[in-house]
Amino acid sequence: MLALLAYPITALFGPLAAYDALMVAAPACAALSAYALCLHLCRKPGAALVGGWVFGFSSYTAAHINEHLNLEWTALLPLLVLVALRRMQGQGKRRGTVVALALLLAAQAGIAIELLATSCLMAALAWLLAWWRLPDWRKRLWLLAQDVMLAAPLTLLLLAPLLWAMFGRPHDLALPKMWPEFFSIDPLNFFFPTFTTWLGGHAFMPLTSYFGGTWGEQTGYLGLPMMFIVWRYLRRASGFARWVFLCTMLLSLGPVLVIHSSPTFLILPWRIMLSLPLLNKALPARMMVYAFLLAGLFTALWLAGTTSRWRWLAAGLAVMWLWPAPAPVEAIPVQRFFNKTEIMQYLGPDRRVLVLPWGIKSPSMYWQVTSGFSYSQVGGYLVFPPARVQADGVLMKLFFDMIGPDTLADLKAYALASGVQDVIVVPGTDPRLAAGIAGWGWPARQVDGVSLYTAPSPNPQ
Numbered sequence: 001m002l003a004l005l006a007y008p009i010t011a012l013f014g015p016l017a018a019y020d021a022l023m024v025a026a027p028a029c030a031a032l033s034a035y036a037l038c039l040h041l042c043r044k045p046g047a048a049l050v051g052g053w054v055f056g057f058s059s060y061t062a063a064h065i066n067e068h069l070n071l072e073w074t075a076l077l078p079l080l081v082l083v084a085l086r087r088m089q090g091q092g093k094r095r096g097t098v099v100a101l102a103l104l105l106a107a108q109a110g111i112a113i114e115l116l117a118t119s120c121l122m123a124a125l126a127w128l129l130a131w132w133r134l135p136d137w138r139k140r141l142w143l144l145a146q147d148v149m150l151a152a153p154l155t156l157l158l159l160a161p162l163l164w165a166m167f168g169r170p171h172d173l174a175l176p177k178m179w180p181e182f183f184s185i186d187p188l189n190f191f192f193p194t195f196t197t198w199l200g201g202h203a204f205m206p207l208t209s210y211f212g213g214t215w216g217e218q219t220g221y222l223g224l225p226m227m228f229i230v231w232r233y234l235r236r237a238s239g240f241a242r243w244v245f246l247c248t249m250l251l252s253l254g255p256v257l258v259i260h261s262s263p264t265f266l267i268l269p270w271r272i273m274l275s276l277p278l279l280n281k282a283l284p285a286r287m288m289v290y291a292f293l294l295a296g297l298f299t300a301l302w303l304a305g306t307t308s309r310w311r312w313l314a315a316g317l318a319v320m321w322l323w324p325a326p327a328p329v330e331a332i333p334v335q336r337f338f339n340k341t342e343i344m345q346y347l348g349p350d351r352r353v354l355v356l357p358w359g360i361k362s363p364s365m366y367w368q369v370t371s372g373f374s375y376s377q378v379g380g381y382l383v384f385p386p387a388r389v390q391a392d393g394v395l396m397k398l399f400f401d402m403i404g405p406d407t408l409a410d411l412k413a414y415a416l417a418s419g420v421q422d423v424i425v426v427p428g429t430d431p432r433l434a435a436g437i438a439g440w441g442w443p444a445r446q447v448d449g450v451s452l453y454t455a456p457s458p459n460p461q
Helices: 007-013 015-042 045-056 059-064 076-088 094-111 113-133 135-158 160-167 224-236 239-252 284-304 309-322 340-346 364-370 393-399 407-417 431-438
Strands: 256-259 262-267 351-356 375-378 422-425 444-447 450-454
Touching: 007 015, 015 045, 015 059, 015 076, 015 284, 015 364, 045 284, 045 309, 059 284, 076 094, 076 113, 076 135, 076 284, 094 113, 094 135, 113 135, 113 239, 113 284, 135 160, 224 239, 224 284, 224 309, 239 284, 284 309, 340 444, 351 364, 351 431, 364 375, 393 407, 407 431, 422 431, 431 450
Parallel strands: 351 375, 351 422
Antiparallel strands: 256 262, 422 450, 444 450
């Protein structure tokens, strides 16, 4: 979906320009859609503006801004809530609601299928809690449930090609079993910012560096002013609002409570998700996107309820506490060798290659794009390694740029078993790997600063 949206930029200026444009636009679009939802509820543009900012420029956004474009695009989530609310308030007709829900859900699947799965989880949870805590709304909730059941087959029809690719064809992708626990929110993260937050982020790094996951998944920071606003609002809000927020925060903690990288004995509700399709592939830390949507709504409604200046002062402090740190700007990893002309001249068409650096920190996928996909490669970064590679401890260490005594021998065996025809060693490769591969005895050439090694031909049968 995002690729189609940005195709004119890609065609004119290339994929990196399109990526940058989409990444910069994502927070603003999320804030704008959250503003529309807040304005619908509170009818106060100023309060809605603050609520929209809280969602669009949250700690979740700051963490993912240089990591995951698909997870950064959250603008459709408030729109789904807005469509549901309008229907329950009698402002939407059945046909329009069904079509809008189907289109939004299909578009969300085209952006991030994980957010589709978790948004369905949150919708079901909110619906059940509303049925329990808001008995006067049960007739409206049943009406909405009927619309959702009508929208489901239309959504499945729109997603038929994607679903066929997911479930009808073989694949070798599997989420590492430890990821849901590893990528969960440390409860200390609710209080202490990571370096993706401008105010205090670097000061608390001695503590936050021990949080689980990577910095791109440490999305739990709310800050004391925002916690105060949420607490003040929920004191007088319905039990439904309190339960939804509490459950969302609880889900973000993962299957087991982990504090300061140390798992505890406390089993948490996310453990249930590990046995459910699609949701067993989701990472609990990313549930914070819904916590920030709720926090933005609560902030807007709290501000709209009075003209008190101290409330606006508290909201200003919350914005200041959450202000994202400037995202690091990375240089384009240009390598002269990786263009179609050079590849054809020195390798030939449709070669199967292994590019070093290898794994999660390698720009090899970008180089493959700049070459016009003139070759296929072994070891590119596709979120996480295939299941067969995960079983190989040495290759997994190499994937995460950890070099051990058995790395070279295992890499050579993997290359030969995978049908690699050429190994391309690019400047920046770990010197131990570069020197070790040079010692394999494969025919070697130096071209445009890279080292090319040609694998020996297999013995004829």
